Amino acid sequence: MAAWKLNPGMPARDGEMNAKVITIASGKGGVGKTTSVANIAVALASRGQKVTCIDGDIGLRNLDVILGLENRIVYDLVDVVEGRCRLRQAMIRDKRLSELYLIPAAQTRDKSAVSPSDMVRLCDELRSEVDWILIDSPAGIERGFKNAIAPADRVLVLTNPEVSAVRDADRVIGLLEAEGKGPAALVINRLDMSMVRRGDMLSVEDVLDLLAIDLIGIVPEDDSVIVASNRGQPLALDGKNKAGLAFQNIARRLMGEKVPFIDFDTPNVFQRLLGRK
Amino acid sequence: MDWLFRRKKSANSAKERLQLVLIHDRANLTPAQLELLKDDLIATISRHIEIDPGGVRIKVAQDGREERLVADIPLKSAIRRRAH
Numbered sequence: 001m002a003a004w005k006l007n008p009g010m011p012a013r014d015g016e017m018n019a020k021v022i023t024i025a026s027g028k029g030g031v032g033k034t035t036s037v038a039n040i041a042v043a044l045a046s047r048g049q050k051v052t053c054i055d056g057d058i059g060l061r062n063l064d065v066i067l068g069l070e071n072r073i074v075y076d077l078v079d080v081v082e083g084r085c086r087l088r089q090a091m092i093r094d095k096r097l098s099e100l101y102l103i104p105a106a107q108t109r110d111k112s113a114v115s116p117s118d119m120v121r122l123c124d125e126l127r128s129e130v131d132w133i134l135i136d137s138p139a140g141i142e143r144g145f146k147n148a149i150a151p152a153d154r155v156l157v158l159t160n161p162e163v164s165a166v167r168d169a170d171r172v173i174g175l176l177e178a179e180g181k182g183p184a185a186l187v188i189n190r191l192d193m194s195m196v197r198r199g200d201m202l203s204v205e206d207v208l209d210l211l212a213i214d215l216i217g218i219v220p221e222d223d224s225v226i227v228a229s230n231r232g233q234p235l236a237l238d239g240k241n242k243a244g245l246a247f248q249n250i251a252r253r254l255m256g257e258k259v260p261f262i263d264f265d266t267p268n269v270f271q272r273l274l275g276r277k
Numbered sequence: 278m279d280w281l282f283r284r285k286k287s288a289n290s291a292k293e294r295l296q297l298v299l300i301h302d303r304a305n306l307t308p309a310q311l312e313l314l315k316d317d318l319i320a321t322i323s324r325h326i327e328i329d330p331g332g333v334r335i336k337v338a339q340d341g342r343e344e345r346l347v348a349d350i351p352l353k354s355a356i357r358r359r360a361h
Contacts, residue, residue, distance in 0.1 A: 163294065163295055167295060167298055170302060171302060174302075174303060174342075177342070198286075199286030199287065200286065200287045200288055201288055202288050202291050202292060203288065206288065209292075210295050
């Protein structure tokens with residue numbers, strides 16, 4: 001297995017950019033892919049990176065509402081692929097962070113409107129314009145997932161500390177290895193430390209033992225995620241909440257920084273991670 | 278303190294159940310298929326050498342994300358030798 005090369009530090013700002021394409025997948029629905037893509041994109045953009053996120057969930061688009069950009073959609077991904085507009089015209093610029101763009105999914109079509117090679121072509125065109133391309137994969141392991149991973153340089157697999165999410169994550173990790181897209185990096189989302197302490201939730205080390213891949217982020221359960229989605233203001237915009245901070249840390253790790261995993265108000269998460277055999 | 282509670286913590290059940298499920302998911306082999314494979318293995322090996330069919334153990338072992346099929350097949354002669 002070839003180790004994935006992380007771009008050390010920031011990509012060149014001047015002249016030709018060469019974007020990293022990062023896809024977020026989970027297999028299971030509802031584990032927080034869209035929220036994670038929105039927040040990692042916001043976190044990267046707040047660090048001066050030029051970011052475009054692509055909603056890969058054709059027919060069930062949502063990245064637009066999580067980012068609060070739903071009223072500004074004119075063209076979408078399928079319009080670009082079918083030649084009704086230029087790529088630039090489908091990129092909605094976020095007014096809060098000028099270096100953040102969204103290419104929304106089409107709402108009235110289905111996954112078969114786009115092919116994996118369309119996605120590769122589209123991302124190749126974008127690569128010279130931005131530092132990062134973040135793709136929100138739909139749930140499942142069918143066409144939409146295959147479209148989303150086709151152009152990926154790296155895939156982040158998102159899971160919750162819960163049996164069905166871990167099982168599906170394992171399946172996705174296996175598929176990525178088979179497609180030559182591995183090794184994936186793991187994000188554990190919605191970790192509830194009080195449940196872990198009671199012995200009623202899989203711990204970070206349990207999940208790592210089971211899935212046996214590298215960890216890139218731990219995001220705690222946080223009520224502000226719902227509040228942020230109600231408002232269409234991703235929580236990584238202000239770094240005052242636990243989940244927002246966790247997404248900022250994922251962005252920093254993607255950029256090549258070594259960031260210790262946060263100790264979420266308990267004395268032993270970090271120690272446990274260090275003590276992991 | 279855990280020994281005080283007879284009921285196992287639910288996180289432990291989750292982990293143990295997942296360990297089994299993932300092994301079979303990854304190898305694309307159900308426990309029933311594994312039993313069939315074991316029977317075939319016993320029949321095949323028995324044509325060449327005398328074994329103790331009741332003592333055969335077969336399982337999918339894990340090392341990181343790699344799996345291997347591990348079979349422990351006691352020979353009849355070995356049993357006799359141990360007995361003396």
